[in-house]
Amino acid sequence: MEDLGDEYKHYWETNIFLQTEEFDRWALDEPISGYSDSSSPDGAKSSWPASKNIVSERNRRKKLNDRLLALRATVPKISKMDKASIIKDAIDYIQELHEQERRIQAEIWELESGKSKKSMDFELDEEMPMRLKKKRMDDNENGCRRTSPIEILELRVSYMGERTVVVSLACRKRTDTMVQLCEVFESLKLKIITANITAFSGRLLKTVFVEADEEDKDDLRKKIETAIAARNDPESPISI
Amino acid sequence: MEDLGDEYKHYWETNIFLQTEEFDRWALDEPISGYSDSSSPDGAKSSWPASKNIVSERNRRKKLNDRLLALRATVPKISKMDKASIIKDAIDYIQELHEQERRIQAEIWELESGKSKKSMDFELDEEMPMRLKKKRMDDNENGCRRTSPIEILELRVSYMGERTVVVSLACRKRTDTMVQLCEVFESLKLKIITANITAFSGRLLKTVFVEADEEDKDDLRKKIETAIAARNDPESPISI
DNA sequence: TAGAACACGTGATAC
Protein backbone atom coordinates (compact mmCIF):
# COMPACT_ATOMS: atom_id res chain seq x y z
CA MET A 1 0.00 0.00 0.00
CA GLU A 2 2.28 2.67 1.23
CA ASP A 3 5.40 1.23 -0.27
CA LEU A 4 3.82 1.63 -3.61
CA GLY A 5 5.90 4.56 -4.64
CA ASP A 6 8.94 3.69 -2.66
CA GLU A 7 11.24 1.53 -4.66
CA TYR A 8 9.70 2.94 -7.72
CA LYS A 9 11.10 6.34 -6.95
CA HIS A 10 14.65 5.11 -7.08
CA TYR A 11 15.23 3.75 -10.48
CA TRP A 12 12.40 4.98 -12.58
CA GLU A 13 10.88 8.31 -11.86
CA THR A 14 14.11 9.85 -10.74
CA ASN A 15 15.76 8.70 -13.88
CA ILE A 16 12.90 10.03 -15.89
CA PHE A 17 13.11 13.35 -14.13
CA LEU A 18 16.80 13.40 -14.73
CA GLN A 19 15.95 13.36 -18.36
CA THR A 20 13.91 16.52 -18.59
CA GLU A 21 15.05 20.08 -19.06
CA GLU A 22 18.63 20.50 -18.03
CA PHE A 23 19.50 17.05 -19.10
CA ASP A 24 18.18 17.77 -22.52
CA ARG A 25 20.09 20.98 -22.66
CA TRP A 26 23.23 19.27 -21.59
CA ALA A 27 22.92 16.72 -24.32
CA LEU A 28 21.93 19.29 -26.89
CA ASP A 29 24.69 21.72 -26.16
CA GLU A 30 27.19 19.03 -26.69
CA PRO A 31 25.71 16.96 -29.44
CA ILE A 32 27.82 13.89 -29.18
CA SER A 33 30.47 14.96 -31.58
CA GLY A 34 31.23 18.63 -31.31
CA TYR A 35 29.39 20.49 -34.03
CA SER A 36 26.58 22.56 -32.71
CA ASP A 37 23.41 22.28 -34.73
CA SER A 38 23.53 23.37 -38.36
CA SER A 39 24.27 21.28 -41.38
CA SER A 40 26.89 18.66 -40.96
CA PRO A 41 30.13 19.70 -42.61
CA ASP A 42 31.63 16.28 -42.99
CA GLY A 43 28.94 15.01 -45.34
CA ALA A 44 29.78 11.37 -45.00
CA LYS A 45 27.45 8.50 -45.78
CA SER A 46 25.23 9.67 -42.92
CA SER A 47 23.96 12.83 -44.49
CA TRP A 48 21.77 14.27 -41.76
CA PRO A 49 23.26 14.99 -38.36
CA ALA A 50 23.05 12.34 -35.74
CA SER A 51 21.90 14.80 -33.10
CA LYS A 52 18.48 14.96 -34.69
CA ASN A 53 18.16 11.27 -34.46
CA ILE A 54 19.23 11.44 -30.86
CA VAL A 55 16.70 14.02 -29.83
CA SER A 56 14.01 12.36 -31.87
CA GLU A 57 14.66 9.05 -30.25
CA ARG A 58 14.71 10.74 -26.90
CA ASN A 59 11.33 12.26 -27.53
CA ARG A 60 9.97 8.97 -28.64
CA ARG A 61 11.22 7.30 -25.49
CA LYS A 62 9.77 10.01 -23.35
CA LYS A 63 6.41 9.76 -25.03
CA LEU A 64 6.36 6.03 -24.57
CA ASN A 65 7.26 6.37 -20.92
CA ASP A 66 4.58 8.96 -20.41
CA ARG A 67 2.04 6.71 -21.99
CA LEU A 68 3.14 3.88 -19.78
CA LEU A 69 2.83 6.14 -16.78
CA ALA A 70 -0.65 7.14 -17.85
CA LEU A 71 -1.56 3.52 -18.26
CA ARG A 72 -0.36 2.87 -14.76
CA ALA A 73 -2.55 5.71 -13.56
CA THR A 74 -5.69 4.29 -15.10
CA VAL A 75 -5.17 0.79 -13.83
CA PRO A 76 -6.02 0.50 -10.15
CA LYS A 77 -4.45 -2.88 -9.57
CA ILE A 78 -0.71 -2.59 -9.60
CA SER A 79 1.52 -5.37 -8.43
CA LYS A 80 4.97 -4.09 -9.31
CA MET A 81 6.36 -1.04 -10.95
CA ASP A 82 7.96 -2.91 -13.76
CA LYS A 83 7.26 -1.81 -17.26
CA ALA A 84 6.29 -5.33 -18.15
CA SER A 85 4.28 -5.71 -14.99
CA ILE A 86 2.38 -2.53 -15.70
CA ILE A 87 1.33 -3.86 -19.04
CA LYS A 88 0.48 -7.21 -17.56
CA ASP A 89 -1.65 -5.64 -14.89
CA ALA A 90 -3.40 -3.60 -17.52
CA ILE A 91 -4.18 -6.73 -19.47
CA ASP A 92 -5.50 -8.49 -16.42
CA TYR A 93 -7.56 -5.49 -15.48
CA ILE A 94 -9.11 -5.24 -18.91
CA GLN A 95 -10.05 -8.88 -18.81
CA GLU A 96 -11.45 -8.46 -15.34
CA LEU A 97 -13.53 -5.55 -16.56
CA HIS A 98 -14.76 -7.66 -19.42
CA GLU A 99 -15.87 -10.40 -17.13
CA GLN A 100 -17.42 -8.03 -14.69
CA GLU A 101 -19.35 -6.29 -17.39
CA ARG A 102 -20.62 -9.59 -18.62
CA ARG A 103 -21.73 -10.55 -15.13
CA ILE A 104 -23.45 -7.26 -14.52
CA GLN A 105 -25.21 -7.36 -17.80
CA ALA A 106 -26.41 -10.84 -17.03
CA GLU A 107 -27.77 -9.57 -13.76
CA ILE A 108 -29.53 -6.73 -15.49
CA TRP A 109 -31.07 -9.09 -17.92
CA GLU A 110 -32.18 -11.36 -15.11
CA LEU A 111 -33.57 -8.49 -13.14
CA GLU A 112 -35.46 -7.08 -16.04
CA SER A 113 -36.96 -10.35 -17.08
CA GLY A 114 -37.87 -11.16 -13.52
CA LYS A 115 -39.44 -7.82 -13.04
CA SER A 116 -41.53 -7.87 -16.13
CA LYS A 117 -42.66 -11.43 -15.68
CA LYS A 118 -43.60 -11.74 -12.09
CA SER A 119 -46.48 -9.77 -10.79
CA MET A 120 -46.23 -8.13 -7.45
CA ASP A 121 -48.89 -10.28 -5.87
CA PHE A 122 -46.55 -12.09 -3.56
CA GLU A 123 -44.02 -10.79 -1.17
CA LEU A 124 -41.26 -12.95 -2.50
CA ASP A 125 -39.79 -10.14 -4.47
CA GLU A 126 -37.64 -9.38 -1.49
CA GLU A 127 -34.90 -11.85 -2.18
CA MET A 128 -33.84 -10.57 -5.51
CA PRO A 129 -32.61 -7.14 -4.53
CA MET A 130 -30.95 -8.61 -1.49
CA ARG A 131 -28.84 -10.93 -3.56
CA LEU A 132 -27.98 -8.10 -5.85
CA LYS A 133 -26.87 -5.96 -2.99
CA LYS A 134 -24.43 -8.51 -1.75
CA LYS A 135 -22.64 -8.81 -5.02
CA ARG A 136 -21.13 -5.41 -5.08
CA MET A 137 -17.81 -5.08 -6.74
CA ASP A 138 -15.60 -4.32 -3.80
CA ASP A 139 -14.51 -7.91 -4.04
CA ASN A 140 -11.00 -7.37 -5.21
CA GLU A 141 -9.10 -10.11 -3.59
CA ASN A 142 -5.77 -8.40 -3.59
CA GLY A 143 -5.46 -5.30 -1.54
CA CYS A 144 -6.71 -2.08 -2.97
CA ARG A 145 -10.33 -1.25 -2.37
CA ARG A 146 -12.34 -0.46 -5.42
CA THR A 147 -14.76 2.02 -3.95
CA SER A 148 -13.59 5.55 -4.47
CA PRO A 149 -13.93 8.02 -1.61
CA ILE A 150 -16.69 10.56 -1.63
CA GLU A 151 -15.28 13.90 -2.66
CA ILE A 152 -17.57 16.66 -1.51
CA LEU A 153 -17.70 19.63 -3.81
CA GLU A 154 -20.49 21.50 -2.09
CA LEU A 155 -22.77 20.93 0.88
CA ARG A 156 -25.68 23.20 1.66
CA VAL A 157 -28.13 22.70 4.48
CA SER A 158 -30.90 25.25 4.64
CA TYR A 159 -34.28 25.56 6.25
CA MET A 160 -37.21 26.05 3.95
CA GLY A 161 -40.09 26.41 6.32
CA GLU A 162 -42.84 23.94 7.12
CA ARG A 163 -40.41 21.90 9.20
CA THR A 164 -38.42 21.11 6.07
CA VAL A 165 -34.64 21.21 5.84
CA VAL A 166 -33.12 20.89 2.40
CA VAL A 167 -29.77 19.20 2.07
CA SER A 168 -27.99 19.89 -1.19
CA LEU A 169 -24.84 17.90 -1.76
CA ALA A 170 -22.56 17.90 -4.78
CA CYS A 171 -19.64 15.56 -5.19
CA ARG A 172 -17.50 13.94 -7.81
CA LYS A 173 -19.08 11.11 -9.68
CA ARG A 174 -16.94 8.10 -9.05
CA THR A 175 -17.37 4.41 -8.71
CA ASP A 176 -20.08 3.48 -6.28
CA THR A 177 -20.46 7.04 -5.10
CA MET A 178 -24.17 6.93 -5.61
CA VAL A 179 -24.59 3.81 -3.54
CA GLN A 180 -22.29 5.10 -0.89
CA LEU A 181 -24.26 8.30 -0.59
CA CYS A 182 -27.47 6.40 -0.23
CA GLU A 183 -26.00 4.23 2.44
CA VAL A 184 -24.65 7.22 4.30
CA PHE A 185 -27.98 8.94 4.35
CA GLU A 186 -29.69 5.76 5.28
CA SER A 187 -27.42 5.33 8.24
CA LEU A 188 -28.39 8.74 9.57
CA LYS A 189 -31.96 7.63 10.20
CA LEU A 190 -33.49 10.86 9.05
CA LYS A 191 -37.11 11.60 8.39
CA ILE A 192 -36.72 11.88 4.69
CA ILE A 193 -39.59 13.53 2.90
CA THR A 194 -38.14 13.34 -0.56
CA ALA A 195 -34.75 12.77 -2.05
CA ASN A 196 -33.20 12.45 -5.41
CA ILE A 197 -29.86 12.11 -7.09
CA THR A 198 -28.84 13.59 -10.36
CA ALA A 199 -25.69 12.81 -12.25
CA PHE A 200 -24.26 14.97 -14.94
CA SER A 201 -20.84 15.40 -16.48
CA GLY A 202 -18.72 13.98 -13.74
CA ARG A 203 -20.71 15.50 -10.95
CA LEU A 204 -23.31 13.98 -8.70
CA LEU A 205 -25.96 16.09 -7.08
CA LYS A 206 -28.03 14.80 -4.20
CA THR A 207 -30.93 16.75 -2.77
CA VAL A 208 -32.73 15.55 0.32
CA PHE A 209 -35.72 17.10 2.00
CA VAL A 210 -35.71 16.22 5.66
CA GLU A 211 -38.42 16.82 8.15
CA ALA A 212 -36.67 18.78 10.87
CA ASP A 213 -36.77 22.08 12.69
CA GLU A 214 -34.63 25.02 11.90
CA GLU A 215 -32.46 24.61 14.96
CA ASP A 216 -31.44 21.12 13.86
CA LYS A 217 -29.90 22.51 10.73
CA ASP A 218 -26.28 22.87 11.79
CA ASP A 219 -26.35 19.67 13.73
CA LEU A 220 -27.61 17.85 10.68
CA ARG A 221 -24.86 19.33 8.58
CA LYS A 222 -22.22 18.13 10.97
CA LYS A 223 -23.73 14.70 11.12
CA ILE A 224 -23.59 14.43 7.37
CA GLU A 225 -20.01 15.61 7.20
CA THR A 226 -18.97 13.21 9.91
CA ALA A 227 -20.70 10.29 8.31
CA ILE A 228 -19.09 10.91 4.95
CA ALA A 229 -15.67 11.41 6.47
CA ALA A 230 -16.05 8.19 8.40
CA ARG A 231 -17.09 6.50 5.20
CA ASN A 232 -13.98 7.65 3.41
CA ASP A 233 -11.66 6.64 6.20
CA PRO A 234 -10.68 2.98 5.86
CA GLU A 235 -10.29 2.31 9.56
CA SER A 236 -13.48 3.96 10.53
CA PRO A 237 -14.81 3.00 13.95
CA ILE A 238 -18.35 3.20 12.63
CA SER A 239 -17.86 1.44 9.34
CA ILE A 240 -21.09 -0.30 8.45
CA MET B 1 -9.80 -4.88 -40.80
CA GLU B 2 -7.63 -6.95 -43.05
CA ASP B 3 -4.96 -4.36 -43.32
CA LEU B 4 -4.48 -4.73 -39.64
CA GLY B 5 -1.39 -6.84 -39.87
CA ASP B 6 -0.09 -5.39 -43.06
CA GLU B 7 2.35 -2.67 -42.38
CA TYR B 8 2.78 -4.09 -38.97
CA LYS B 9 4.45 -7.13 -40.40
CA HIS B 10 7.18 -5.09 -41.92
CA TYR B 11 8.97 -3.48 -39.10
CA TRP B 12 7.75 -5.17 -36.01
CA GLU B 13 6.83 -8.81 -36.08
CA THR B 14 9.47 -9.77 -38.56
CA ASN B 15 12.06 -8.14 -36.45
CA ILE B 16 10.70 -9.82 -33.39
CA PHE B 17 10.75 -13.16 -35.08
CA LEU B 18 14.27 -12.55 -36.17
CA GLN B 19 15.10 -12.39 -32.55
CA THR B 20 13.95 -15.80 -31.40
CA GLU B 21 15.70 -19.13 -31.36
CA GLU B 22 18.45 -19.15 -33.93
CA PHE B 23 19.10 -15.53 -33.39
CA ASP B 24 19.64 -16.20 -29.74
CA ARG B 25 21.91 -19.06 -30.52
CA TRP B 26 23.88 -16.96 -32.91
CA ALA B 27 24.44 -14.37 -30.29
CA LEU B 28 25.20 -16.91 -27.62
CA ASP B 29 27.69 -18.91 -29.63
CA GLU B 30 29.61 -15.82 -30.38
CA PRO B 31 29.33 -13.77 -27.28
CA ILE B 32 30.31 -10.42 -28.61
CA SER B 33 33.95 -10.49 -27.71
CA GLY B 34 35.48 -13.88 -28.13
CA TYR B 35 35.69 -15.48 -24.75
CA SER B 36 33.20 -18.22 -24.29
CA ASP B 37 31.51 -18.20 -20.94
CA SER B 38 33.68 -18.60 -17.89
CA SER B 39 35.10 -15.94 -15.67
CA SER B 40 36.58 -12.94 -17.37
CA PRO B 41 40.33 -13.01 -17.32
CA ASP B 42 40.98 -9.33 -17.79
CA GLY B 43 39.37 -8.37 -14.47
CA ALA B 44 38.90 -4.72 -15.31
CA LYS B 45 36.27 -2.50 -13.76
CA SER B 46 33.62 -4.56 -15.56
CA SER B 47 34.21 -7.86 -13.86
CA TRP B 48 31.34 -9.98 -15.12
CA PRO B 49 31.09 -10.83 -18.81
CA ALA B 50 29.01 -8.55 -20.99
CA SER B 51 27.36 -11.41 -22.82
CA LYS B 52 25.19 -12.19 -19.84
CA ASN B 53 24.00 -8.66 -19.78
CA ILE B 54 23.28 -8.83 -23.46
CA VAL B 55 21.17 -11.94 -23.29
CA SER B 56 19.45 -10.73 -20.18
CA GLU B 57 18.57 -7.47 -21.75
CA ARG B 58 17.41 -9.31 -24.80
CA ASN B 59 15.10 -11.45 -22.75
CA ARG B 60 13.76 -8.44 -20.99
CA ARG B 61 13.04 -6.72 -24.28
CA LYS B 62 11.36 -9.80 -25.63
CA LYS B 63 9.18 -10.10 -22.58
CA LEU B 64 8.15 -6.51 -22.81
CA ASN B 65 7.34 -6.84 -26.46
CA ASP B 66 5.32 -9.95 -25.81
CA ARG B 67 3.37 -8.15 -23.16
CA LEU B 68 2.74 -5.30 -25.49
CA LEU B 69 1.58 -7.73 -28.11
CA ALA B 70 -0.76 -9.34 -25.63
CA LEU B 71 -2.10 -5.96 -24.68
CA ARG B 72 -2.79 -5.25 -28.30
CA ALA B 73 -4.65 -8.53 -28.50
CA THR B 74 -6.96 -7.71 -25.62
CA VAL B 75 -7.81 -4.24 -26.84
CA PRO B 76 -10.27 -4.40 -29.67
CA LYS B 77 -9.93 -0.82 -30.81
CA ILE B 78 -6.61 -0.23 -32.44
CA SER B 79 -5.73 2.85 -34.37
CA LYS B 80 -2.08 2.36 -35.22
CA MET B 81 0.51 -0.26 -34.57
CA ASP B 82 2.80 2.02 -32.71
CA LYS B 83 4.00 0.99 -29.33
CA ALA B 84 2.84 4.28 -27.93
CA SER B 85 -0.42 4.08 -29.80
CA ILE B 86 -1.08 0.63 -28.47
CA ILE B 87 -0.74 1.89 -24.95
CA LYS B 88 -2.85 4.93 -25.71
CA ASP B 89 -5.59 2.82 -27.18
CA ALA B 90 -5.50 0.61 -24.15
CA ILE B 91 -5.91 3.61 -21.89
CA ASP B 92 -8.81 4.92 -23.90
CA TYR B 93 -10.41 1.52 -23.91
CA ILE B 94 -10.11 1.14 -20.17
CA GLN B 95 -11.70 4.50 -19.62
CA GLU B 96 -14.43 3.62 -22.03
CA LEU B 97 -15.06 0.43 -20.10
CA HIS B 98 -15.16 2.42 -16.89
CA GLU B 99 -17.79 4.73 -18.22
CA GLN B 100 -19.82 1.92 -19.63
CA GLU B 101 -19.69 0.02 -16.40
CA ARG B 102 -20.81 3.07 -14.50
CA ARG B 103 -23.73 3.53 -16.82
CA ILE B 104 -24.75 -0.06 -16.48
CA GLN B 105 -24.44 0.02 -12.75
CA ALA B 106 -26.56 3.16 -12.64
CA GLU B 107 -29.18 1.27 -14.51
CA ILE B 108 -29.01 -1.60 -12.05
CA TRP B 109 -29.31 0.79 -9.21
CA GLU B 110 -32.29 2.39 -10.80
CA LEU B 111 -33.94 -0.93 -11.37
CA GLU B 112 -33.49 -2.20 -7.88
CA SER B 113 -34.42 1.08 -6.28
CA GLY B 114 -37.68 1.07 -8.15
CA LYS B 115 -38.38 -2.41 -6.92
CA SER B 116 -37.45 -2.57 -3.28
CA LYS B 117 -40.11 -1.07 -1.10
CA LYS B 118 -38.34 -0.46 2.16
CA SER B 119 -35.23 1.05 0.65
CA MET B 120 -33.81 4.26 1.88
CA ASP B 121 -35.55 6.67 -0.29
CA PHE B 122 -38.25 7.54 -2.66
CA GLU B 123 -39.87 6.21 -5.71
CA LEU B 124 -38.08 7.98 -8.47
CA ASP B 125 -39.75 6.09 -11.24
CA GLU B 126 -39.53 8.84 -13.77
CA GLU B 127 -36.70 8.65 -16.18
CA MET B 128 -35.60 10.54 -19.18
CA PRO B 129 -35.39 9.44 -22.77
CA MET B 130 -31.81 8.42 -22.36
CA ARG B 131 -31.18 5.86 -25.02
CA LEU B 132 -29.86 3.40 -22.52
CA LYS B 133 -31.92 0.45 -23.50
CA LYS B 134 -35.56 1.15 -23.67
CA LYS B 135 -37.75 3.94 -22.74
CA ARG B 136 -40.03 3.55 -19.86
CA MET B 137 -42.39 6.20 -18.69
CA ASP B 138 -44.36 6.37 -21.85
CA ASP B 139 -47.75 7.28 -20.71
CA ASN B 140 -50.68 8.38 -22.70
CA GLU B 141 -49.79 11.75 -24.02
CA ASN B 142 -53.30 13.03 -24.32
CA GLY B 143 -56.79 11.96 -23.65
CA CYS B 144 -58.73 14.14 -21.32
CA ARG B 145 -57.91 17.74 -21.90
CA ARG B 146 -59.10 18.75 -18.49
CA THR B 147 -55.88 19.63 -16.77
CA SER B 148 -54.85 22.27 -14.32
CA PRO B 149 -52.61 24.99 -15.66
CA ILE B 150 -48.95 25.03 -14.84
CA GLU B 151 -48.27 27.72 -12.32
CA ILE B 152 -44.64 28.69 -12.42
CA LEU B 153 -43.20 29.68 -9.09
CA GLU B 154 -39.63 30.00 -10.19
CA LEU B 155 -37.67 29.42 -13.35
CA ARG B 156 -33.92 29.54 -13.46
CA VAL B 157 -31.79 28.89 -16.51
CA SER B 158 -28.06 29.01 -15.92
CA TYR B 159 -24.97 27.87 -17.67
CA MET B 160 -22.74 25.47 -15.78
CA GLY B 161 -19.83 25.00 -18.15
CA GLU B 162 -19.00 22.03 -20.32
CA ARG B 163 -21.83 22.87 -22.67
CA THR B 164 -24.36 22.23 -19.96
CA VAL B 165 -27.31 24.48 -19.20
CA VAL B 166 -29.29 23.76 -16.08
CA VAL B 167 -32.98 24.49 -16.07
CA SER B 168 -34.51 24.68 -12.64
CA LEU B 169 -38.26 25.00 -12.56
CA ALA B 170 -40.57 25.14 -9.56
CA CYS B 171 -44.32 25.13 -9.83
CA ARG B 172 -47.45 24.26 -7.92
CA LYS B 173 -48.24 20.62 -7.65
CA ARG B 174 -51.57 20.08 -9.27
CA THR B 175 -53.29 17.41 -11.22
CA ASP B 176 -51.25 16.16 -14.12
CA THR B 177 -48.67 18.84 -13.67
CA MET B 178 -45.88 16.32 -13.77
CA VAL B 179 -47.07 14.81 -16.99
CA GLN B 180 -47.57 18.19 -18.52
CA LEU B 181 -44.11 19.28 -17.63
CA CYS B 182 -42.67 16.19 -19.18
CA GLU B 183 -44.63 16.73 -22.33
CA VAL B 184 -43.60 20.33 -22.53
CA PHE B 185 -39.96 19.53 -22.24
CA GLU B 186 -40.31 16.67 -24.62
CA SER B 187 -41.87 18.92 -27.20
CA LEU B 188 -38.92 21.27 -27.08
CA LYS B 189 -36.64 18.63 -28.59
CA LEU B 190 -33.73 19.47 -26.37
CA LYS B 191 -30.56 17.51 -25.95
CA ILE B 192 -31.36 16.41 -22.45
CA ILE B 193 -28.47 15.01 -20.49
CA THR B 194 -30.31 14.31 -17.28
CA ALA B 195 -33.54 15.40 -15.72
CA ASN B 196 -35.56 14.75 -12.63
CA ILE B 197 -38.65 15.85 -10.83
CA THR B 198 -39.08 16.17 -7.14
CA ALA B 199 -42.33 16.78 -5.34
CA PHE B 200 -42.61 18.07 -1.84
CA SER B 201 -45.23 19.85 0.16
CA GLY B 202 -47.33 21.23 -2.59
CA ARG B 203 -44.42 22.16 -4.79
CA LEU B 204 -42.96 20.45 -7.77
CA LEU B 205 -39.33 20.94 -8.70
CA LYS B 206 -38.00 19.98 -12.07
CA THR B 207 -34.33 20.12 -12.93
CA VAL B 208 -33.10 19.48 -16.43
CA PHE B 209 -29.54 19.43 -17.69
CA VAL B 210 -29.47 20.35 -21.32
CA GLU B 211 -26.54 20.18 -23.67
CA ALA B 212 -26.28 23.70 -25.03
CA ASP B 213 -23.93 26.64 -25.22
CA GLU B 214 -24.03 29.62 -22.97
CA GLU B 215 -25.44 31.91 -25.62
CA ASP B 216 -28.47 29.69 -25.99
CA LYS B 217 -29.41 30.28 -22.39
CA ASP B 218 -31.86 33.15 -22.73
CA ASP B 219 -33.35 31.72 -25.85
CA LEU B 220 -33.95 28.46 -24.08
CA ARG B 221 -35.61 30.25 -21.19
CA LYS B 222 -38.00 32.03 -23.53
CA LYS B 223 -38.80 28.84 -25.34
CA ILE B 224 -39.71 27.18 -22.08
CA GLU B 225 -41.87 30.07 -20.96
CA THR B 226 -43.59 30.20 -24.31
CA ALA B 227 -44.22 26.49 -24.36
CA ILE B 228 -45.71 26.50 -20.89
CA ALA B 229 -47.83 29.53 -21.62
CA ALA B 230 -49.06 27.93 -24.79
CA ARG B 231 -49.85 24.84 -22.81
CA ASN B 232 -51.91 26.77 -20.33
CA ASP B 233 -53.79 28.76 -22.95
CA PRO B 234 -56.86 26.87 -24.19
CA GLU B 235 -56.80 28.32 -27.70
CA SER B 236 -53.15 27.93 -28.25
CA PRO B 237 -51.93 27.98 -31.82
CA ILE B 238 -49.36 25.39 -31.06
CA SER B 239 -51.43 23.11 -28.89
CA ILE B 240 -50.32 19.57 -29.66
C1' DT C 1 28.77 -10.22 -5.99
C1' DA C 2 25.20 -11.41 -9.08
C1' DG C 3 21.17 -9.88 -11.15
C1' DA C 4 17.32 -7.05 -12.61
C1' DA C 5 15.70 -2.87 -14.65
C1' DC C 6 16.48 1.20 -16.92
C1' DA C 7 18.04 5.20 -20.25
C1' DC C 8 21.02 6.14 -23.66
C1' DG C 9 23.11 6.46 -28.40
C1' DT C 10 23.34 4.18 -32.84
C1' DG C 11 22.41 1.91 -37.26
C1' DA C 12 18.73 -0.04 -39.84
C1' DT C 13 14.38 0.22 -42.14
C1' DA C 14 9.73 1.54 -43.69
C1' DC C 15 6.97 5.30 -45.41
Added chain:
DNA sequence: TGTATCACGTGTTCT
Protein backbone atom coordinates in the same frame (compact mmCIF):
# COMPACT_ATOMS: atom_id res chain seq x y z
C1' DT D 1 14.14 13.49 -49.84
C1' DG D 2 13.47 13.46 -44.57
C1' DT D 3 11.12 11.53 -40.65
C1' DA D 4 9.15 8.33 -38.12
C1' DT D 5 9.81 3.69 -35.34
C1' DC D 6 12.41 -0.09 -33.97
C1' DA D 7 16.07 -3.53 -31.98
C1' DC D 8 20.39 -3.67 -30.33
C1' DG D 9 24.52 -3.28 -27.19
C1' DT D 10 26.29 -0.65 -23.41
C1' DG D 11 26.97 1.66 -18.93
C1' DT D 12 24.66 2.81 -14.72
C1' DT D 13 21.95 2.25 -10.62
C1' DC D 14 19.40 -0.16 -7.21
C1' DT D 15 18.51 -4.54 -4.72
